[in-house]
Amino acid sequence: MLLLDKHRPKDTSEIFGQDIALRELKRCIINKIPGVLTGSSGIGKTISVYAIANELNYEVVESNSSDIRNKEGIEKVIGIASKQRSLFHKGKIILIDEIEGLTGRYDRGGISAIVDVIKKSNFSVVLTTNNVKSKNFSAVKKVCNVINFEILNYTTITNILKNVCNKEKLKIEENILKNLAIKSNGDARAALIDLELFRYGDFSNIDFVSRDITNEISNVLRVIFKSRNSSDIFKVFDSLHEDLDEINLWLEENLPKEYSGFDLARGFDSLSKADVYKGRIAKRQYYRFLVYRSLFMSAGIGLAKEEKKQGHIKYSRNSRILKMWIWSNKNAKKKSISQKIAKNIHTSSRKVIKDFCYYRNLIDSDFIKKLELNEDEIEWLHKH
Amino acid sequence: MEHSIWIERYRPQNFNELKGQKEIVNRIRAFVENKNIPHLLFTGPAGVGKTSLILIIAKKLFGEYWRENFLELNASDDRGIDVVRNTIKDFARTKSIGNVPFKIIYLDECDSLTRDAQQALRRTMENYSKTCRFCLSCNYSSKIIDPIQSRCSIFRFKSLSKDEIKEIIDVVSKNEGLAVDDEAAEALFNLSNGDVRRLENIMQSCASVEKNITKELVYKIASYADPKEIKEVLELSVKGEFIKSRDLLLNLMLKDGLNGIDIIKQIQKEIWNLKIEDNKKLEMTEKCGEIEFRMVEGSDEFLQLESLIASFCKK
Numbered sequence: 001m002l003l004l005d006k007h008r009p010k011d012t013s014e015i016f017g018q019d020i021a022l023r024e025l026k027r028c029i030i031n032k033i034p035g036v037l038t039g040s041s042g043i044g045k046t047i048s049v050y051a052i053a054n055e056l057n058y059e060v061v062e063s064n065s066s067d068i069r070n071k072e073g074i075e076k077v078i079g080i081a082s083k084q085r086s087l088f089h090k091g092k093i094i095l096i097d098e099i100e101g102l103t104g105r106y107d108r109g110g111i112s113a114i115v116d117v118i119k120k121s122n123f124s125v126v127l128t129t130n131n132v133k134s135k136n137f138s139a140v141k142k143v144c145n146v147i148n149f150e151i152l153n154y155t156t157i158t159n160i161l162k163n164v165c166n167k168e169k170l171k172i173e174e175n176i177l178k179n180l181a182i183k184s185n186g187d188a189r190a191a192l193i194d195l196e197l198f199r200y201g202d203f204s205n206i207d208f209v210s211r212d213i214t215n216e217i218s219n220v221l222r223v224i225f226k227s228r229n230s231s232d233i234f235k236v237f238d239s240l241h242e243d244l245d246e247i248n249l250w251l252e253e254n255l256p257k258e259y260s261g262f263d264l265a266r267g268f269d270s271l272s273k274a275d276v277y278k279g280r281i282a283k284r285q286y287y288r289f290l291v292y293r294s295l296f297m298s299a300g301i302g303l304a305k306e307e308k309k310q311g312h313i314k315y316s317r318n319s320r321i322l323k324m325w326i327w328s329n330k331n332a333k334k335k336s337i338s339q340k341i342a343k344n345i346h347t348s349s350r351k352v353i354k355d356f357c358y359y360r361n362l363i364d365s366d367f368i369k370k371l372e373l374n375e376d377e378i379e380w381l382h383k384h
Numbered sequence: 385m386e387h388s389i390w391i392e393r394y395r396p397q398n399f400n401e402l403k404g405q406k407e408i409v410n411r412i413r414a415f416v417e418n419k420n421i422p423h424l425l426f427t428g429p430a431g432v433g434k435t436s437l438i439l440i441i442a443k444k445l446f447g448e449y450w451r452e453n454f455l456e457l458n459a460s461d462d463r464g465i466d467v468v469r470n471t472i473k474d475f476a477r478t479k480s481i482g483n484v485p486f487k488i489i490y491l492d493e494c495d496s497l498t499r500d501a502q503q504a505l506r507r508t509m510e511n512y513s514k515t516c517r518f519c520l521s522c523n524y525s526s527k528i529i530d531p532i533q534s535r536c537s538i539f540r541f542k543s544l545s546k547d548e549i550k551e552i553i554d555v556v557s558k559n560e561g562l563a564v565d566d567e568a569a570e571a572l573f574n575l576s577n578g579d580v581r582r583l584e585n586i587m588q589s590c591a592s593v594e595k596n597i598t599k600e601l602v603y604k605i606a607s608y609a610d611p612k613e614i615k616e617v618l619e620l621s622v623k624g625e626f627i628k629s630r631d632l633l634l635n636l637m638l639k640d641g642l643n644g645i646d647i648i649k650q651i652q653k654e655i656w657n658l659k660i661e662d663n664k665k666l667e668m669t670e671k672c673g674e675i676e677f678r679m680v681e682g683s684d685e686f687l688q689l690e691s692l693i694a695s696f697c698k699k
Contacts, residue, residue, distance in 0.1 A: 276681045328641075346439065348460040348493050358586070362389050362585070
């Protein structure tokens with residue numbers, strides 16, 4: 001189980017740094033005033049709702065972006081729940097999470113259906129969003145009380161991490177926790193996920209330092225994969241002082257974790273176009289092509305998706321280059337043998353490697369003598 | 385000493401032993417008899433006799449000194465401008481041995497010479513034409529820059545016909561004491577695709593298992609060279625299993641040391657064996673062609689292949 005889930009706050013006393021918002025939210029829920037929680041990711045919007053529900057012994061009926069949320073979908077799930085009394089609980093909270101995920105064409109009519117539910121509901125309705133200012137939500141704002149969740153400062157996040165470490169009996173130096181907190185940019189969830197890395201075994205400072213770039217790149221990837229706003233994407237992409245080849249590898253490795261189906265195909269198409277421009281730069285030494293390469297790698301991939309995938313995904317380093325290196329060492333003997341064979345049969349080593357299975361069968365002791373293989377190569381042949 | 389590898393054992397040693405290419409052989413024979421040849425450019429598919437013919441030329445022209453007067457380079461192994469500038473120049477600079485006034489430099493698989501190297505070669509060909517003749521071979525003459533083409537007599541080699549392939553099968557099986565029935569011969573022709581190198585490799589591999597060569601044996605042996613995993617890669621991708629598909633592909637490429645072009649050729653063939661609608665196959669083939677083009681233009685072959693299988697994943 002992730003630390004994040006294991007130590008999810010059970011009541012409001014365990015939620016740090018959101019005192020004002022929590023008080024306001026509780027008041028709304030008790031008085032059945034509809035509320036919309038706004039604030040960036042990972043600062044405690046959703047867990048606050050659950051913590052309050054727990055305290056009040058209320059049931060939570062949740063709809064998040066993994067559900068179909070067009071007009072019919074909302075009416076079917078939420079509409080019915082908003083009228084029926086809860087069987088085992090004192091009250092009920094209708095939670096409609098991540099309403100920004102509702103703007104896609106599959107969720108057509110979703111917003112007005114939600115407004116409808118809010119008006120007719122017998123229970124308190126709570127919505128969450130990263131940005132209530134978006135013009136899509138003006139109808140929602142008219143009927144809801146807006147509750148702001150603040151970005152957490154790093155001392156608060158450090159305290160959250162410390163709290164979890166104490167419960168887990170993890171001994172981690174305070175300055176490492178502090179660094180994790182700073183790197184998280186006010187996102188407690190991200191910080192807790194990063195803490196996961198330090199959960200098992202020995203953690204040296206060296207490990208942490210090397211994660212600096214990783215964190216920076218991860219943030220850029222997150223914006224590219226999650227945003228459809230090209231100016232946001234350009235801004236973070238330009239802020240990253242990292243070799244394009246390196247970013248390219250990160251994108252390649254992590255794209256399939258975020259995108260699937262048509263989005264994945266379009267995303268890779270864009271990455272492939274970027275690579276074509278890289279090839280053209282090398283061939284023609286015409287560096288203006290760099291612009292196109294960067295564009296296809298950033299906005300091209302960002303705009304390839306119809307809808308973003310929700311949830312925090314941990315990005316990983318691309319291991320392809322390392323694998324290539326390992327294999328090219330492993331295959332070095334095969335290559336040198338192939339070169340020697342090629343010289344003897346008037347062809348290229350490439351062709352020999354391609355049909356190596358034939359030549360492997362054909363090599364007898366006479367031919368090996370002629371090839372003048374060295375001991376290592378002969379040993380390799382015996383093994384394979 | 386007799387060669388243990390059949391493609392060398394059965395390499396033609398005389399003009400009349402070379403199958404197919406009758407007209408080319410007649411013209412070349414006339415050059416050789418007059419002890420003078422121009423620069424030559426041989427184009428045509430693999431395994432149809434380009435290298436064999438040049439070896440015959442060298443042996444006929446130079447006799448016992450053929451090794452001293454003949455330099456064979458494979459552009460796919462010895463590519464780049466350094467080879468042209470150093471190895472070739474060093475060889476071309478010195479006088480030939482014997483009574484022929486020039487040496488021969490044979491550059492095989494010239495398709496893979498960079499344009500820079502070709503440009504350098506063009507000057508070298510001119511500067512040393514008194515002491516040296518160049519013979520270039522490639523699969524497609526379009527990859528050779530015009531100035532070089534204009535300096536050479538161009539000979540286009542054809543794939544061997546079914547009858548010619550069957551003649552070779554007969555010669556080899558008679559000599560090696562093999563029994564090859566008609567069905568097996570047909571299978572050998574289909575799989576070799578007119579490529580004699582491939583034909584003789586398959587035959588020798590079969591013979592190392594069984595002297596009595598059947599159709600089944602031929603297909604079994606030939607399937608080793610066409611990795612089955614490619615089919616699996618495609619099937620996984622069509623099912624939408626992108627990550628599994630790409631991991632398998634990467635392992636396959638690394639394990640066998642195959643390059644992107646080899647792989648994409650296999651994919652293009654294998655698409656038509658999938659159990660999906662023909663329209664979909666055509667669509668996949670179109671993408672395949674586009675990606676092969678990008679692979680040549682771009683710089684990271686694996687990335688391009690990933691993009692290809694991602695396009696197969698979409699539902």
